Amino acid sequence: MNLATRYMGLMLDSPLVASASPLSQRLDTIRELEDRGASAVVLFSLFEEQIRHDAGALDYFMRVGTDSFGEALSYFPVVEGCEVGPSQYLELIRKASAAVDIPIIASLNGTTDRGWIDFATLMEEAGAKAIELNIYYIPTAMHRTGAQIEEQYLDVVARVKSAVSIPVAVKVGPYFSSFAHMAGRLDRAGANALVLFNRFYQPDFDIETRAVAPTLSLSTPEEIRLPLLWIALLYGHVKCSLAATTGVHSATEVIKYLMAGADVVMSTSALLRHGPSWLAGVHQDLNEWMERKGYESVDQLRGSMSHKALPDSMAFVRGNYIRILESYKSPT
């Protein structure tokens, strides 16, 4: 079975990619992902905000209380190399790139104009084969318009594209008024892939303690529907690759996404739940199904149920709603 896949110009052995997660924080688990069949690994995100915050905190706490009291002019030893920066992340890219054959895709969540460029550049230098821009931005400011937000996204893509020569994937959420339009603009801005969709973690309330609790819940298979819809709609209409993410728990979701038109399918939750060995099972199931259905390659399967392939299907554009209404049409 030919599972070979092309994703943003990278040649992969299969469409299964391990997405950003704690499993991609350590060299040993990255190796295991490769062994179990991941065709590429997206590293956990480097958060510029985290780095800036930690650097600020380190600077602050090393400084606070200093030069105040004659017996204790400082509270910490002076040490070399005590700086907060991306060095550990870059070191991981270097080591991982050397340790495995599959592409290591770095993931970046920046906050400043400068940060996006600087970190992306460093990641390329460290040996990342591609960069996934994890644009995770919750627009809470009431005065900012949708258009301004969209410009911001495009600006980030343009900046990074101008700074690096490796492929740049853009992982976004679906909350745009005109997502198809946005996807097209991102495509034209140079995005080499669209990764659909980012899951935004919303906080929950603990009603007993009346505290806001951050939540981390893993995805469920039901959640594939939104990305499935949009991949199916976009397939063939954008030049960039399409990566599906969210809700992948078995080969079934993988197949659905591929049929919709995804170039690769990424998983985080399933890998966290079941471990890297899950990949082997999915590959096996995928192979079996494709064989049973008579497919010879993933390329053959790809997009076979996209909107392009089913142009008359109202299901994509009007959803189930219209089908229900239709049942009340008078029979003519």
Place this chain on the structure above:
Amino acid sequence: MARKMKTLDGNEAAASIAYRVNEICAIYPITPSSTMGELADQWASEGRKNIWGTVPHVVEMQSEGGAAGAVHGALQTGALTTTFTASQGLLLMIPNMFKIAGELTPAVFHVAARSLAAQALSIFGDHSDVMAARMTGWAMLCSSSVQEAHDLALIAQHATLASRIPFIHFFDGFRTSHEVSKIEVLDDGDVRAMIDDDLVRAHRDRALNPDRPVIRGVAQNPDVYFQARESVNPYYAALPEHVRTAMDRFAGLTGRQYKLFEYFGAADAERVVVLMGSGAETARETIERLNQDGANAGLVQVHLFRPFSAADLLASIPLSVRSIAVLDRTKEPGAAGEPLYQDVLTAFCEAVALGGRSSMPHITGGRYGLSSKEFTPAMVKAVIDNLSSNTPKNHFTVGINDDVSHTSLEYDRAFVTEAEDVVGCVFYGLGADGTVGANKNSIKIIGEEASGYAQGFFVYDSKKSGSRTTSHLRFGPRPIRSTYLVQRARFIACHQFQLVHQLDMLREAVEGAVFLLNSPFSVEGVWDELPASLQEQLIGKRIRFYVIDADAVAEAAGMAGRINTIMQTCFFAISGVLPRDEAIEKIKQSIRATYGRKGADLVEQNFAAVDRTLEHLCEVTLPANVTSTRERAPVVPADAPAFVQQVTAMMMAGRGDDLPVSALPADGTYPSATARWEKRNISDTVPEWQPAICIQCGNCALVCPHSAIRVRYCDQSALAVAPTGFRSAPLAGRGFPNLRFTLQIAVEDCTGCELCVETCPARSLESAGTRAINMTAKAPLFDRERMNFAFFETLPDNVHGRMDASLVRGVQYLTPMFEYSGACAGCGETPYLRLLTQLFGDRLLVANATGCSSIYGGNLPTTPWSINRDGHGPAWANSLFEDNAEFGLGYRLSLDKHREQARELLEALEPQLGADRVGEIRDARQVTPEEVDQQRRRVAALAVDLAAIDRADARALRGLLEHLVRRSVWIVGGDGWAYDIGYGGLDHVLASGRNVNILVLDTEVYSNTGGQASKSTPRGAVAKFAAGGKRGRKKDLGLMAVAYGNVYVAQIAMGASPQQTLDAFLEAEAHDGPSLIIAYSHCIAHGINMRYGLRQQKLATDCGHWPLYRFKPPTNGYAPQFVLDSQAPSIPVKAYAYNEIRYKMLTYMNPDEAARLLALAQQDVDQRWSVYTSMAERWPARSGHPERSRIGRKEPVEVS
């Protein structure tokens, strides 16, 4: 070949040499020498090599005694070894110093000479410590400046190897050790050229070595000890020549020629001053000036004090001399004179007696500069003038007003010798605002100019938070010898506006000087905000007055609160010390160097701030007249006690130097309850209480480090005259319908730490973010709250008995007798002390080890230890560091003895008093506060009756009556004391079985001296002397004490369980035997936001790093109980540790090592937990069930 010039302080100058010529450094931290050891440790961790190409080993010991022992051992086995110490530390080394000298072993100890604790402790500089060591037989070489501290360190090393006599190389603590100066530094080639490897080899050959075994340290008997002692004479006789040789060789290398005794001044001087140390620099400057006016005076600067070469001294002094003043920077009470004076006198006497001199000059001796008291040119002049007096004073003092023994010389404060071409600058700031750092940076920048010399000296006050800093900087074309604070300032800056209301800051300003003020007011409005006296000085001295709103500029540049670069830019712009553009370029260079690797945006923000600065710097046109009616408020109110008004207030106002001798208690005894007169107002935000939401749980009052939250209940009728806005609520609880509960904030004393808010469990129904106590801006409610608090203080105290003080909810009403200390905002130690005073304060004696608690507890001008309305309160003393447990044991021995005597006398008076009464008093159970109060009343009644009995034993009993009331002895200190230097004594006191209570305020590091590792420091934490993360695990002090079997041991953490904390204090006090409480104290040295200190305490317990337990020894035939009060670890150590920079920083520096140590730390936790659970199973709580967890999860409370 030009050597490099470098700007550094005396400690670094000395350490730079010591590090390069030694292989082992065994040290123990003590101010002001700690920096030398820390630098050695830093360099070793950076892999810097000594001149033999190897990295020295730096080892921190448990005390200076331990360090001296380790040094001795290392020397005896052939290593080149050194240590750095001062004061008390040097004293602890004396026994080994006798040995090292007796064994003719080369070594150099570098001492930042410091006062000895006598009537008080002092961290400041004088020669008392080295003088106390002069009998050890060590050579003593004195440096007077930062350059000399560098040079003589090397000369000493050469001389010790050549002569085999060990050397004390010393320089003035703080005055030289902390003075920043530009000097020529010696490179490795210079250092090599001064050390003969043959001599090093000879040292190694003498080492203890099984291949050529010898024995040393034998015991000698009367037949030979004397002869053996005298056998060293040739070595001492030869030493001066070795030092001369070393000095000459050094001169050949560098051009700087030192001598054993150096003479400066008129070749035919009639009056000569002899002294050593930094004072010699000032004396030299003064004599140069006086001689310009024909004074014909001279100065002998002593470098080699021991062996004292009379011949060299005499040779250095012109034969023309008629009178000599010898100045000693020490005091030897009861001696015929101070040491240097005696030596000089003896030299001359012997010379005259033996015919070497024809006549005896008139020699006087005097004392100056004790404990870094300023020694100024005016004082030098007074000393010289005294020599010309008809009746010159001998055994005089200079620099103080001695109105008791009348030893002091008068001096003319107007006599100033600051050179015209030296620019003096004074900067006033607050601790941690970056002022000092910026000034050190400015000195560096100016020092880098080929032609410039720069000097800086920094003065701090005694508080650990909100402290004032004063930077004294001088810049000039020649090396600066003025070892005194700036007397003529051409530039004065005030970086914090509120200081204009507290300090007389233009006192040193010369006519036409520049005054730069960081002002939140506009250039037009600022004039009206100044006090009248400042306006007067501005006008009178024709000051050029500049203002800038540095905080606003910083905010606009995205660097809120960081004003230092801005003020530094202003300094360069208007002081004219360097050309403006050049200076700004240099500032930017140093910004790049400091922040370059931390982030481009940090660099850009700083640049933006610098660029914006000049547009916002404005000169103020001075009006012609003073317009202000503002004046500085009196330092203390008129109703303060007399001592506070006359003495304490002077110190608080920075005028302590003006206090005469008679004002100070002769025996070092001071009144308590003085902190309440010092309203520091260091926070702009204070908590505000919301009575309707409050559940009156008592937690906020319990955790407030500064006792700024006070709680009382009272009858509602008492509130009839309360001021408007005085808040109260019905007292929660049944059975008190007429009682009102009130909670008040001492807004002038609050430090704004926010621990109260963080700990409050009550939340408003309408708004989950609003608690029963919330921070708010102080200014709008300032006046109202001051009135409220004043009214609150008139309400009656709540007495024991009505509220259950064994509950957190009940203890809040008890009067604290520990208030408003100078500890860091949010300190983790002080709440435990305050609780201690609430529970037992009126019958408490505290033995307090040196450390943070002795500093915030007893550093003048004020003390937070206080009294209740009856005038009773804790009696407190700090003895030393190493002896605190024994010191406290001494209290108990004395109390027990006196109680025993009182009982004996009581029994003897049975016929007069009646058997029942005697029995009742003698056998009174005094466990609860009520029972103690009852006994007090009995004893008071007895006192009255005894007065009527005319018998000797009745009179004797009256003198001992108070001992029949139970007294509580608490021995308090930090982990540096308990785990390290004081452990031997602590152990012995635990073994004694006596009824003492020991409270260890465990910050897991030497907090007071700036964060050196102790044996309490946990694995993986970064601290000084554990810069790569502490490798070994934390010592389990509690477990060691449990092993005794008869010691009550509790491990507590207020943030994890306030109730368990309270239980432990009560149980410890009740236990008739030794009790040990180890209290987790979060600290600024942990690198945390102090407002989350209690959260960290809880996490420490939750992860198992700090299990809570109480070990109750067996009593009355019952088995012991090991009560585990916390639950099994429920979160990984990481979840606690990585909130703290002390752990987190290792992950940045060395992630692999951080991971390794974290894994081991997790193992430590698991292992310890299993040991504790097995003990809890072996010794279960009495009821037979494992006692339930005491951790009260803060239940959410809804209050409408």
